[in-house]
Amino acid sequence: KRVAILISGGGSNMLRLVEDMIGDHPARPVLVASNDPHAAGLEKAEARGIATAAVDHRDFPRDRAGFEAALLRPLLAAKPDIICLAGFMRILTPEFVSRFSGRMLNIHPSLLPKYQGLDTHARAIAAGDAEAGATVHEVTPELDSGPILGQVRVPVLPGDTPQALAARVLEQEHRLYPAVLRRFAAGDRTPLML
Numbered sequence: 697k698r699v700a701i702l703i704s705g706g707g708s709n710m711l712r713l714v715e716d717m718i719g720d721h722p723a724r725p726v727l728v729a730s731n732d733p734h735a736a737g738l739e740k741a742e743a744r745g746i747a748t749a750a751v752d753h754r755d756f757p758r759d760r761a762g763f764e765a766a767l768l769r770p771l772l773a774a775k776p777d778i779i780c781l782a783g784f785m786r787i788l789t790p791e792f793v794s795r796f797s798g799r800m801l802n803i804h805p806s807l808l809p810k811y812q813g814l815d816t817h818a819r820a821i822a823a824g825d826a827e828a829g830a831t832v833h834e835v836t837p838e839l840d841s842g843p844i845l846g847q848v849r850v851p852v853l854p855g856d857t858p859q860a861l862a863a864r865v866l867e868q869e870h871r872l873y874p875a876v877l878r879r880f881a882a883g884d885r886t887p888l889m890l
């Protein structure tokens with residue numbers, strides 16, 4: 697299977713996916729693309745010999761369709777079977793999402809359906825939750841709402857700051873996303889609970 701990965705920033709999840717797609721893994725990375733030409737993750741992908749592309753969303757002010765049409769060019773040229781959103785911070789239109797229906801995944805730093813959207817760790821702490829975590833789900837037109845493919849839980853510790861909790865969750869994201877992608881690429885969509 698051919699996998700394209702969309703990122704916006706450092707790309708630590710992207711790296712874990714790429715590093716896992718070796719040997720008997722049923723998939724291979726064919727493209728890493730970003731909405732920010734300065735995303736540090738692009739250089740990391742290039743250093744591993746993976747094709748990259750950047751389409752700056754700032755070149756398309758108030759023009760989502762224009763941005764997505766530009767992003768589709770390198771994406772379709774790479775002929776991906778699966779698309780992984782990994783720290784990709786642009787909301788995609790229903791038209792774009794439905795084009796890749798059933799084969800686009802996202803990782804979200806909360807135990808969905810709790811805390812869709814942003815600031816998930818601060819919200820979990822403010823609510824006094826004992827647990828937090830991350831979710832890999834299929835992407836559907838409704839934000840952070842598609843079928844869950846995997847989840848991992850971490851404790852919320854006394855005195856936790858959102859940054860400390862985010863770091864603890866990110867470490868587990870790096871285990872969860874590769875494990876889920878390996879199953880998904882092999883045709884297994886049963887949820888994985890780590």
Ligand SMILES: N[C@@H]1O[C@H](COP(=O)(O)O)[C@@H](O)[C@H]1O
Nearest residue numbers: 706707708709783803804805
């Ligand atoms: N969507 C969220 O953005 C962060 C990105 O991290 P990275 O993969 O770019 O390091 C991760 O916590 C991910 O869940």
